[in-house]
Amino acid sequence: MRKFYVAELSRKSQELFKELAEEQGFNDEEIQDGLDSKIGDLDDIHGLLGFRKCENPQCKEFFNEGFLTEDSDTFCSNECAEKIITDIVEEDYGDYIFFTDWEPEEE
Numbered sequence: 001m002r003k004f005y006v007a008e009l010s011r012k013s014q015e016l017f018k019e020l021a022e023e024q025g026f027n028d029e030e031i032q033d034g035l036d037s038k039i040g041d042l043d044d045i046h047g048l049l050g051f052r053k054c055e056n057p058q059c060k061e062f063f064n065e066g067f068l069t070e071d072s073d074t075f076c077s078n079e080c081a082e083k084i085i086t087d088i089v090e091e092d093y094g095d096y097i098f099f100t101d102w103e104p105e106e107e
């Protein structure tokens with residue numbers, strides 16, 4: 001089943017959003033709005049808060065430690081990455097696809 005709303009994501013994703021939003025000074029109402037919104041509606045604040053969403057459409061979970069490809073695709077795990085980019089081989093790790101973490105962008 002495809003997930004559309006933040007409320008359909010794992011508790012871990014929701015907690016991460018909450019934590020990062022609090023760090024950026026969002027108030028309770030703004031945080032609740034975020035938790036009630038569509039996953040895609042938060043795309044604009046990924047940079048501000050310092051997280052990404054998994055580009056496996058079956059997953060879409062939020063994370064601030066995960067995989068980034070040379071094509072700027074982001075995945076929560078190597079399983080998700082390999083599901084979408086099916087030609088990834090062992091040697092691509094560290095060369096085409098990297099494990100990394102994200103932090104809030106400086107203003």
Ligand SMILES: [Zn+2]
Pocket residue numbers: 054055056059060061075076077080
């Ligand atoms: Zn994923």
